[in-house]
Amino acid sequence: AQSVTQLGSHVSVSEGALVLLRCNYSSSVPPYLFWYVQYPNQGLQLLLKYTTGATLVKGINGFEAEFKKSETSFHLTKPSAHMSDAAEYFCAVSKNTGFQKLVFGTGTRLLVSP
């Protein structure tokens, strides 16, 4: 079975500070990993995903994540937070890219203060 653990239900940063949202996964097969963002009263949007190849993945809005197999991690980072980044972030894992049966983490709310 696959699972995802997101450390910290809330993360607070100041505008301009580094954003680090943690995600650890468990998978019996090589995983496909995703980060989704949910703005208030909206559906989830894909930020970035890792399937194969380069372990550092760049996504939209300046976010990136690095797949570290040895640490079973896929942490999300952004060098400089913007007020508009305040949202709920979900890490997810799946076994394959067909009929995506994503298993989501419990989410991390990012709060950005001026």
Added chain:
Amino acid sequence: DTAVSQTPKYLVTQMGNDKSIKCEQNLGHDTMYWYKQDSKKFLKIMFSYNNKELIINETVPNRFSPKSPDKAHLNLHINSLELGDSAVYFCASSQAGTRDEKLFFGSGTQLSVL
């Protein structure tokens, strides 16, 4: 143009009632999904349909019955609503097997059972 649209956005009803949530996607995708997000933001897949055929059914009570009249629609009918059904329900779609496959989510239907 909205890619994945679901109606209604809010649904308030009494226990025991039957209700439906509709979902339509105009992306030409062949796979559609229903996800349930509980009050703690935990997001879990319920169903998935590919070309109108059920491919994922995650041990959801049989009070929940998805219906896919065509590839662009996946409706969710819920019989005998219970308090525990209160949640936000998200419809999503994807094109299975494509190189850049990703889920596109609707903006959610907030169901409140009183």
